[in-house]
Amino acid sequence: MNALRSKRFIITGLLPALVIYSLFVFVPVIWSAYYGFFNWSGIGEAKYTGLSNYAEILRDPVFWRALKNNVVFVLASVFGQIPLALALAVLLHKSNLLQRFLRSAIFLPMVLSTVVIGMIWQYIYHPQIGILNFLLDALGLSSWKLQWLSDGKIAIYSLIPPLIWSYVGLYLIIFMSALQNIPGEIHDAAKIDGVSGVRKLLSISLPMIKNTVQVAVVLCISGSLKSFDLVYIMTKGGPAHATELLATYMYNSTFSTYRYGFGSAISTSIMIISLLLIGTSQWLTNRKKDAA
Amino acid sequence: MKKWISILCSAAMLALLLAGCGGGNEASGSGENGGEKVSISIWHNWTGQDAKAVAMRKIIEDFRAEHPEIEVVDEGLPTDGLKTRLRTVAAADEMPDLFVMWPDAMTKEFVKGDLLQPINEELDANPDWKNNFIPNALDGYTVDGKIYSVPMNLAPSSFIYYNDALFKKYNVKVPETWEELGTAIQTFNDNGVIPIALGNKANWVAQSTFFSTVGDRITGTDWFLKAVEQDGAKFTDPEFVEALTTFQKLGELKAFQDGFNSLDETQMMQLYFQGNAAMVVNGGWALANLVNNAPPEVLDNTHITIVPTIAGGKGAPDTTAGVVGTGLGVSKKLTGARKEAAMKLFYAMAGPDGQKATLDSSTLVSYNIELDKSKAHPLFVELYDLIQRVKIVPVYDSKLGSATVEVVNNGLQELLMGGKAEDIARKIQDAQAAAVAAN
Numbered sequence: 256m257n258a259l260r261s262k263r264f265i266i267t268g269l270l271p272a273l274v275i276y277s278l279f280v281f282v283p284v285i286w287s288a289y290y291g292f293f294n295w296s297g298i299g300e301a302k303y304t305g306l307s308n309y310a311e312i313l314r315d316p317v318f319w320r321a322l323k324n325n326v327v328f329v330l331a332s333v334f335g336q337i338p339l340a341l342a343l344a345v346l347l348h349k350s351n352l353l354q355r356f357l358r359s360a361i362f363l364p365m366v367l368s369t370v371v372i373g374m375i376w377q378y379i380y381h382p383q384i385g386i387l388n389f390l391l392d393a394l395g396l397s398s399w400k401l402q403w404l405s406d407g408k409i410a411i412y413s414l415i416p417p418l419i420w421s422y423v424g425l426y427l428i429i430f431m432s433a434l435q436n437i438p439g440e441i442h443d444a445a446k447i448d449g450v451s452g453v454r455k456l457l458s459i460s461l462p463m464i465k466n467t468v469q470v471a472v473v474l475c476i477s478g479s480l481k482s483f484d485l486v487y488i489m490t491k492g493g494p495a496h497a498t499e500l501l502a503t504y505m506y507n508s509t510f511s512t513y514r515y516g517f518g519s520a521i522s523t524s525i526m527i528i529s530l531l532l533i534g535t536s537q538w539l540t541n542r543k544k545d546a547a
Numbered sequence: 548m549k550k551w552i553s554i555l556c557s558a559a560m561l562a563l564l565l566a567g568c569g570g571g572n573e574a575s576g577s578g579e580n581g582g583e584k585v586s587i588s589i590w591h592n593w594t595g596q597d598a599k600a601v602a603m604r605k606i607i608e609d610f611r612a613e614h615p616e617i618e619v620v621d622e623g624l625p626t627d628g629l630k631t632r633l634r635t636v637a638a639a640d641e642m643p644d645l646f647v648m649w650p651d652a653m654t655k656e657f658v659k660g661d662l663l664q665p666i667n668e669e670l671d672a673n674p675d676w677k678n679n680f681i682p683n684a685l686d687g688y689t690v691d692g693k694i695y696s697v698p699m700n701l702a703p704s705s706f707i708y709y710n711d712a713l714f715k716k717y718n719v720k721v722p723e724t725w726e727e728l729g730t731a732i733q734t735f736n737d738n739g740v741i742p743i744a745l746g747n748k749a750n751w752v753a754q755s756t757f758f759s760t761v762g763d764r765i766t767g768t769d770w771f772l773k774a775v776e777q778d779g780a781k782f783t784d785p786e787f788v789e790a791l792t793t794f795q796k797l798g799e800l801k802a803f804q805d806g807f808n809s810l811d812e813t814q815m816m817q818l819y820f821q822g823n824a825a826m827v828v829n830g831g832w833a834l835a836n837l838v839n840n841a842p843p844e845v846l847d848n849t850h851i852t853i854v855p856t857i858a859g860g861k862g863a864p865d866t867t868a869g870v871v872g873t874g875l876g877v878s879k880k881l882t883g884a885r886k887e888a889a890m891k892l893f894y895a896m897a898g899p900d901g902q903k904a905t906l907d908s909s910t911l912v913s914y915n916i917e918l919d920k921s922k923a924h925p926l927f928v929e930l931y932d933l934i935q936r937v938k939i940v941p942v943y944d945s946k947l948g949s950a951t952v953e954v955v956n957n958g959l960q961e962l963l964m965g966g967k968a969e970d971i972a973r974k975i976q977d978a979q980a981a982a983v984a985a986n
Contacts, residue, residue, distance in 0.1 A: 294985070297638040298660035382806025383818070404809035407964050493750055494808035495961035510631055512950040513656075515638070 284526065291520035296513050308520035317496050318521070321504040322528070324411050325480055328418065328500065329532065332479040335419045337471055340426030345456060348431050358431075362424035369421065373488030376417040380404050404490055407497035414498060417485060422478070426471050433467035434460060469540050473533055480529045501525045585888045586618040589875075590633070590646040594623040597835050598908035599700070603896070606904060610895050617888045637662055644889050648876040650687025650698065651945045657876060658690040664879050665693035669890055676898055684871050684913040687945070696874030699897050701911040703869030703934060704830040704942045705760040705854060708837065712848040713740055713825040722855045725793075732802045735825050744824035745803040746815025747963070750956035751944060757828045758794055758959055759868035759942040760854040765790040767861035768940050775946045777983045782976035783969070786861065791968040793857065798963040808960055820845055828854070831869070831911055831930060838909065838924050851929050853937055868942040871913045948982035951975060 291308055295301035312318050343361060347354045364372055379387050380403035388400045403413040437460060445455050461468075483502035486492060492503035499507075505525065509518025589607070593600035604623075611619055622643070624632055629647065636642055642662050648654060657663050670677040680697065688696040714721055714731075717738050722728035735742040747753045763771060766786040773780035774787070781787075797803075804818060812829075819827040820841045827833075837849060856864040875897060881889050895901055902914040909927045911934055918931045944952045958971040 296656065297634045298656055298662070377809070380809070381814075382809065383804065383823075402806040402809070405806040407961075410809075490809065491748055491750070493748060493957070493960055494964060495957050495966070507953065510634075512953045513634060514950065 284523075287519040288523045289519075290516050291523045293516040293519075294514075295516040297515045301516065304516070308517050309524070311517065312520055312524060317499060317504060318501075318524075320496055321499040321501045324499060325482075325501050325528075327411055327415075328479040328482055329476055331415045331418060332422070332475045333472060335415065336423050336426055336475060337468065339419065340423050340471075341430055341468070343423070343427050344430035344434055345460070347427070348434050358427070361427055364421040365424040367421075369484040370488055372417055372421050373485055377404070377489055380413060405494055407494050410490060410494065410497045414486060414489060417489070418479070418482070421485065426475070429467060429471055430464065433464040437463045469537075472536055472540070476532050476536060477529055480525065480532065501528070584616060584618050585884050586620060587645065587881075587885055587889045587892065588620040588622070588643040589892065590622050590624065590629060590643045592624060592626045592629045592647055592873075594625055597839070599835065599905060599910040602904045602908035606896055606901055607892075610892055614888070614891065617891070619892065642876070642878040642880070644878050644881055644885065645893065646876050646878075647873045648696065649873055649945075650696075650871055652947075652949060654688050654695055654874075654876075655690055658693075658695060662876075662879055663695045664877050664881065665695050666697075666877060666890075666893070667694050669894070670694060670697070673894075673898075676894075679899070679915045681913050681915060687871050688874055696876055697897050698871035698874050698913040699901065700872030700905055701869070701913040701934070701939075702831060702872045703867050703911065703937075703939060704755045705757060705828065705868040706831060706833075706930070706933075707826050707828050707852050707854060708819065708833065708849055709826045709852065710819070710822065710824075710845060710848050711850055712844070713822070719825075721850075721852060724855050725857045728797075728802075728855045729800060731825070732797075732800050736801050741804040741818060741824035742826060743802045744815045744818040744827040745807040746810035746812050746818075747808050747960060748811045750960050751952075752812055752815070753959045753963070754943055754952075754956050755868070756830055757854070758790075758955075759944075760866070760940070761794050761857070762787070762790045762943065763866060763868060763940045764854065764857040764862040764864075765793060765860040768863075768866075770861065771941065771943075772946070775979070777980055782979060783972050787975075788968050788972050791962055791972060794959070795962050795965075795968060803963070808963070816840075831934070834927060834930055835909055838926060846926070849926060851926070851933055853933070862940070863938065865936065866938045866940045869939040870942050870945040871939075947979060951978040951982050954978040 290301070292303060292305060293301040294304045294308070343357075347358050347361075379385055382388070382402050382405065385403070387403065391397060391399050401409060404410050441459060441463070445451070445459055450459065481502060482500060483506065486498055486500050486503055487506070490498045492499040492507060501521065502525065505518050505521040508514050508521060591603065593603040607619060607621055611617075630649075630653075633642075633646060633648065633653075637657065637660055640662070648657065654663075681701075684698055684701075685694055688694055688698070709721060711721075713719075713735070717734050717740070719731045719734050720727055722731050732742040745753065745757075766774075766784075770780050770784070770786060774782055774784070804824065807815075810818075815827060816829070816833065816836060818824045820837075822842075822845050834851075837846065841849065853865070853867045875893055877886075877889060877893065899914070899916070902912045903916055906912050906914075906916060906918060907922070909924060911931065918928065920928050920931075923931070943955055947955065954974050958966070958975055962968065962971055
């Protein structure tokens with residue numbers, strides 16, 4: 256009786272959130288998947304074309320380029336942001352003045368709008384008045400000077416520093432709070448056992464926050480698959496698709512060339528790819544846990 | 548300390564939440580009011596502080612004062628936002644009563660979607676108005692013999708603005724032929740001056756302001772219109788490949804400054820304003836920006852000319868790419884008193900008085916009226932005189948389907964980075980063939 260009542264209470268409590276979530280997340284996702292089967296310019300009749308949008312996506316070299324760029328972004332985030340944030344969290348989780356200052360400094364980009372971040376980095380990379388090329392000149396490294404954002408071969412890599420810089424603060428905060436949540440008794444026990452320094456970090460702190468790291472990896476993958484704004488502001492996916500991401504490819508197909516059906520098919524593909532990647536990462540980390 | 552973090556976190560969450568809330572697409576409110584007052588809605592892109600936007604907003608204000616019985620609900624959006632928003636409401640069949648729209652491709656699509664009503668009756672009732680437009684001005688708004696709007700301005704998209712002081716300093720002739728342009732580029736590069744400032748990050752710039760004219764010079768207008776229809780001409784034809792190659796060679800000569808693909812149009816104009824660049828190629832719309840923002844030492848030395856002629860090309864020499872300007876679309880759903888009110892506003896904005904107000908705000912019009920040269924800025928007088936003697940040829944993005952335009956724009960970026968002209972021509976051809984086949 257009691258269990259039934261509490262179950263009912265839980266359901267009533269969850270209901271509003273569930274309704275809103277399905278209304279604004281599930282329904283549009285299904286709707287968009289449905290549009291993916293049509294040739295539709297947004298105006299007038301939509302023409303059912305079956306899987307031809309998906310076939311076209313698979314044949315489109317721009318899609319593969321966008322996917323490759325997205326994979327670069329995912330790798331850069333997972334292997335750039337997370338280790339960096341973890342290292343910083345370990346170094347900065349005490350609270351003296353310098354550490355507090357550094358923490359705020361690292362978190363600062365999180366409260367800046369992406370537009371601002373994009374503009375700042377655009378001027379850092381600016382071909383005529385950019386501080387980066389200016390610094391290289393001053394250091395006598397003029398031969399290293401590049402056209403950071405307009406050379407199609409390197410533009411995508413030039414976008415990685417701003418990407419890492421803008422999100423590392425978020426993961427720093429997540430990891431720091433996870434570290435602070437490790438119960439004091441465990442630290443005391445470790446002290447009694449004479450464990451300290453690197454050993455304590457590797458055998459106690461990191462395993463204790465493993466779940467948090469796992470969540471962070473998922474956030475990181477889904478976040479960088481969705482990334483759009485930074486690239487849209489800094490390069491608009493150009494030059495000549497060199498920095499196209501799945502999201503900018505989708506946006507350009509939908510709103511610049513007015514192919515709503517094709518754009519919807521790309522969105523659906525992005526979702527499938529995200530689920531695959533996140534599923535794989537979950538499986539990989541879980542498998543390790545079982546083995547251990 | 549923890550409190551501090553939580554404040555920061557919640558601030559960040561709030562920011563994310565707010566960001567997520569932006570950009571809805573609510574429907575337009577254009578319902579009939581119960582009383583005598585008639586309400587009409589108009590969407591436009593006159594949001595800025597430039598002379599034209601101010602002049603257009605003033606017409607709406609004056610109209611309100613003159614017609615207290617008509618309630619005008621106006622909504623201003625930036626140009627790109629307006630285009631996207633119109634598409635969105637078009638998909639939902641909720642067009643505002645009047646809206647700024649573009650000729651050719653957009654007009655055709657809206658007609659196809661059965662969203663507009665023709666204005667032939669109003670035009671025929673007022674022949675003085677109808678017959679005063681410049682030749683072919685109404686073509687872009689005509690579908691199957693019916694006229695759906697009239698242009699409220701004229702947008703030639705391709706002029707060379709040049710800094711005469713720099714030309715004099717290095718003793719360079721203002722180029723009239725392609726060879727002279729080559730010499731000019733060479734001389735400026737030798738002296739560390741940027742020959743032509745270009746900002747092609749928003750990738751339409753090179754296509755609209757420069758390549759459309761170069762293409763027309765080499766292929767001729769007839770060929771281009773045939774290729775658009777895919778009727779007897781293809782973008783893989785040798786003349787188009789030659790146009791691409793000619794443009795690519797300009798890049799190889801270092802006509803444009805380093806990193807042009809990562810600068811936007813504003814930064815391109817900055818390079819010119821700073822006196823670092825001898826020339827900038829831009830549309831007639833750049834003039835207002837120039838007059839308002841260029842420092843006097845640059846502005847006073849600035850003159851306007853057209854892209855040089857190319858020997859052996861099939862196009863006419865005294866031409867420049869361009870398009871008749873935006874017009875007002877009239878929603879299909881308007882009838883009775885509301886339609887009457889809307890047409891009054893239409894005439895106030897696009898009729899003779901509206902055209903004059905536009906011209907007085909230093910914007911070219913597709914309508915025959917004399918410019919009062921004593922009041923206008925000398926540079927605008929120069930532009931006005933120039934446009935009287937050059938003919939407008941179609942700018943690429945007004946005639947090609949929107950998917951092809953994207954391919955052309957990206958192709959030109961690739962071309963200037965060293966891509967192969969034949970491959971790019973093939974991609975453009977494939978895209979346009981697909982677009983024609985789909986119709």
